[in-house]
Amino acid sequence: xxxxxxxxxxxxxxxxxxxxxxxxxxxxxxxxxxxxxxxxxxxxxxxxxxxxxxxxxxxxxxxxxxxxxxxxxxxxxxxxxxxxxxxxxxxxxxxxxxxxxxxxxxxxxxxxxxxxxxxxxxxxxxxxxxxxxxxxxxxxxxxxxxxxxxxxxxxxxxxxxxxxxxxxxxxxxxxxxxxxxxxxx
Numbered sequence: 001x002x003x004x005x006x007x008x009x010x011x012x013x014x015x016x017x018x019x020x021x022x023x024x025x026x027x028x029x030x031x032x033x034x035x036x037x038x039x040x041x042x043x044x045x046x047x048x049x050x051x052x053x054x055x056x057x058x059x060x061x062x063x064x065x066x067x068x069x070x071x072x073x074x075x076x077x078x079x080x081x082x083x084x085x086x087x088x089x090x091x092x093x094x095x096x097x098x099x100x101x102x103x104x105x106x107x108x109x110x111x112x113x114x115x116x117x118x119x120x121x122x123x124x125x126x127x128x129x130x131x132x133x134x135x136x137x138x139x140x141x142x143x144x145x146x147x148x149x150x151x152x153x154x155x156x157x158x159x160x161x162x163x164x165x166x167x168x169x170x171x172x173x174x175x176x177x178x179x180x181x182x183x184x185x
Contacts, residue, residue, distance in 0.1 A: 024168035027093035032168040032175055034092055035101055035155065039178035042083050043150050049075045050146045054139050058132070065135060066128035069142050073123070076146065077116050083153070084109045097165045101155045108153035115152060119145040156180045 024032075053072020057065050087105045092098040119142070130138045157169045157179050169175050 024164045024171065027095055028165050028168040029172065031093045031095055031098060031101075031165070032172040034090065035105075036169070036172055036175035036178050038086060038090060039105075039153070039155075040174055042079070042086070042153065043178060045079050046076060046146050046150060049079060050143060054142065057139060058135055062131050063129045065130035065138065066123065066126070069130075069138060070120075070123060070128075072142065073116060073120055073145075076149065077113065080109055080112050080116065080149070083112075095165065097160050097162065100160065104155040104159075105153065108155070111152035112149040115145060115148045154178060154180045 049072055053068055053075070057068055060068060084106065087102060087109060090102065090105075092102070122141070157166055158181060160166055169179055170181060175181075
C-alpha cells in the first residue's frame with residue numbers, strides 16, 4: 001500500500017534559513033500551520049483514495065482491475081475539485097503572502113487535475129483487463145500519478161519574499177513534506 005508521506009530529509013532545504021532566529025509573528029505562525037494542516041488533510045485524503053482503489057486488486061478478476069483504478073482516479077479528481085473549493089474559502093491571517101500562497105495552491109490544484117487527466121489518457125490507451133503480470137506496474141503507475149499530484153499542489157515557500165514567513169513554514173512541524181521549501185534549479 002501507499003504510505004502516508006514519510007518524514008523526508010530536509011537538511012539541504014533548511015540550510016538557507018537555519019541561521020535565522022525564529023522571529024515569526026503569531027499571524028505568520030498561524031498562517032503556516034493553517035496552510036500545512038489543510039495540505040496534510042488533503043494529502044491524507046488522496047492517500048486514502050489511492051489505497052482504497054487498489055486494496056485487494058490482485059484478488060480481483062483481471063477485467064475488474066482497470067475499472068477499480070479508474071474509479072479511484074475519478075475519486076481523486078473529485079477530491080481535487082473539493083480542494084479547489086477549500087483553497088478559496090481557507091481562512092488565513094491578513095498577511096500579504098496569504099494571497100500569493102492561495103494563488104500557488106489554486107495553480108497547483110489545476111496542475112494536479114492536469115496530471116490526473118494525463119493518467120486518465122494513459123489508462124484509455126490500454127484495455128480494462130490488467131493481467132497478473134501487469135498488476136504491479138499498473139498500481140505503481142497510479143501511485144506515481146498521485147505522488148505527482150501531491151507534489152504539484154505544494155506551495156513554493158522559497159518564492160515568498162519575507163524571511164519571517166519562510167521561517168514560520170520551516171519551523172512548523174506539520175509543514176514537512178507538504179511544502180516546497182527550496183528551489184530546485
